Amino acid sequence: QDAFVAFHVDKVLVSKYLKSLQIGELAPDQPSIEPTKNKMLVKDFRELRATVEKMGLLKPNQLFFFLHLAHILLLDTAAWLILFYFGTSLMPFIVSLVVLTISQVQASWLQHDLGHLSVFRKTKWNHLLHKFVMCHLIGASAKWWTLLHSQHHAKPNCFQKDPDIDMHPFLFTLGKKFSVELGIKKKKYMPYNHQHKYFFVTLPPLLFPTYFHCHTFYIAYTKRYWVDLAWMLTFYIRFFFTYGSLLEIKSLLAYYFIFRMLESSWFVWVSQMNHIPMDIYYDNNLDWVSTQLQATCNVEQSLFNDWFTGHLNFQIEHHLFPTMPRHNYWKVAPLVKSLCAKHGIEYQCKPLLTAFADIVHSLKTSGELWLDAYLHK
Numbered sequence: 001q002d003a004f005v006a007f008h009v010d011k012v013l014v015s016k017y018l019k020s021l022q023i024g025e026l027a028p029d030q031p032s033i034e035p036t037k038n039k040m041l042v043k044d045f046r047e048l049r050a051t052v053e054k055m056g057l058l059k060p061n062q063l064f065f066f067l068h069l070a071h072i073l074l075l076d077t078a079a080w081l082i083l084f085y086f087g088t089s090l091m092p093f094i095v096s097l098v099v100l101t102i103s104q105v106q107a108s109w110l111q112h113d114l115g116h117l118s119v120f121r122k123t124k125w126n127h128l129l130h131k132f133v134m135c136h137l138i139g140a141s142a143k144w145w146t147l148l149h150s151q152h153h154a155k156p157n158c159f160q161k162d163p164d165i166d167m168h169p170f171l172f173t174l175g176k177k178f179s180v181e182l183g184i185k186k187k188k189y190m191p192y193n194h195q196h197k198y199f200f201v202t203l204p205p206l207l208f209p210t211y212f213h214c215h216t217f218y219i220a221y222t223k224r225y226w227v228d229l230a231w232m233l234t235f236y237i238r239f240f241f242t243y244g245s246l247l248e249i250k251s252l253l254a255y256y257f258i259f260r261m262l263e264s265s266w267f268v269w270v271s272q273m274n275h276i277p278m279d280i281y282y283d284n285n286l287d288w289v290s291t292q293l294q295a296t297c298n299v300e301q302s303l304f305n306d307w308f309t310g311h312l313n314f315q316i317e318h319h320l321f322p323t324m325p326r327h328n329y330w331k332v333a334p335l336v337k338s339l340c341a342k343h344g345i346e347y348q349c350k351p352l353l354t355a356f357a358d359i360v361h362s363l364k365t366s367g368e369l370w371l372d373a374y375l376h377k
Contacts, residue, residue, distance in 0.1 A: 002042065002045065002288035003154060005049065006153075006288070007154075007323070008323075009117045009123055009323055010123055033287075036284065036287075037285070038289075038290060038343065041289055041339075041343050044343070045288065045339065052321065052332055057321075057324060057325075057328040057332055058321070058328075060118060060119055060325040061325065062119070062120070065110070065113065065325075068106070069110060072107045075103035075106070076107075078099050079096045080096070082099065083246045088251065096255075097258055097259050097262065101262040103137075104138060104263045105263055105267060106307075107133055108138060108263070108267060109309075109310025111130055111133040111137075114126050114129050114130035115149060117323050118324060118325045118326065132231070135228055135231030135232045136234050137235065139235035140216040141217075141220040141228040141229070142228055142231075143219075143228050144215070144216045144225065147219065148163045148164075151163050152164045153322055155283055155291065156275065156291070156296060156319065157278060157279060157281070157294070157295035158282065159280065159282050164275065165275075165280060168280070169182055169189055171195075172199070172363060172366075173366050173370045174280045174366060176366060177280075177281050178281065178366075180369050180370070182370050182374075183369065183371065183375075184373050184374075192366070195363050195367045196363040199363055204269060205261045205264055205265050207267070208260045208263055213260070217232075220232070239256070243256075270310070270312055273299065273356055274296050274299070274315035275296065276359050278294065278348075279294045288320075289320065289339070289345070292316065292319040293347070296316050297316065297348035297349065297355070298313060298316050298333075298348060299355045300313065300350065300351050301313060301330060305352055309352075311326035311329055314326070314329035314330065316333075316336060317332050
């Protein structure tokens, strides 16, 4: 399966766990591809995958990731030094907040690379540094992230299979088809016709300091991720000890909550610009390429866009090759475009600000469709 190949770096190791699950083999006259999947597209993508491997595009440049980690640690240290040297008045307070937010968001992009096993060739080194970055530098569970994010990659924008769209229908109505269905069924958990307005004050600023903040601890505790919990505690001990020596308790709590809000806003706008405007519906059991392309789009490349988004501006390439080091996305992008053109698949790429605006536009459209169906059907 293409998903199996895409997710696993050491295929020999993981194949050992599958032997006990084998129930037989297909008869010679049985098709190996289901009728809902594009046989020629599957064939061409597997040839592209082989080409990618021969070109060495799955091999990481560890200097790239070392420099990325170094700039995260420098910013993390600088945030504290600003308060230490310049005091805790308003201007140093704000500058320190901005610097720490940048460090945290860039750390979240790096943990994303580590979680996808794209930094080191050895899986165990990816896992170890993932715990350091995600648990110690950010304060969240690495295994919690892997659990949720792997489901997202397997079935992006597929309702009840992609946890990233679990906000539907309780907070937002997503996708044109779902919005009409909710309206016909007279379901109204929220005033969806205003969701493009309340989006600004709900999901972007509050996802991290509220839901994620609690959910990561809940999953880590209930699933007994004791090692992750221990690593996570080191973040809070370090943060409250170092910043607590400079700030009073009220200022300290305000500092913590504000940088979480800023971090959350940055993350949500970047992570959702590639998915919310795309097709959102039930799983139709399509082939790997079709599943990923109908749920993802790209943002134009530039040095700033690459850094600001953690190379998630190449969301299409990332979803097709999740273990590929991000510094190689631009190299495989022309090959992916050619594959899409050959099979008549739309390859969307847009400016950064347009991608942000499309989030709001898609929410507004979905809300209007819901209201129309709610009132007239």
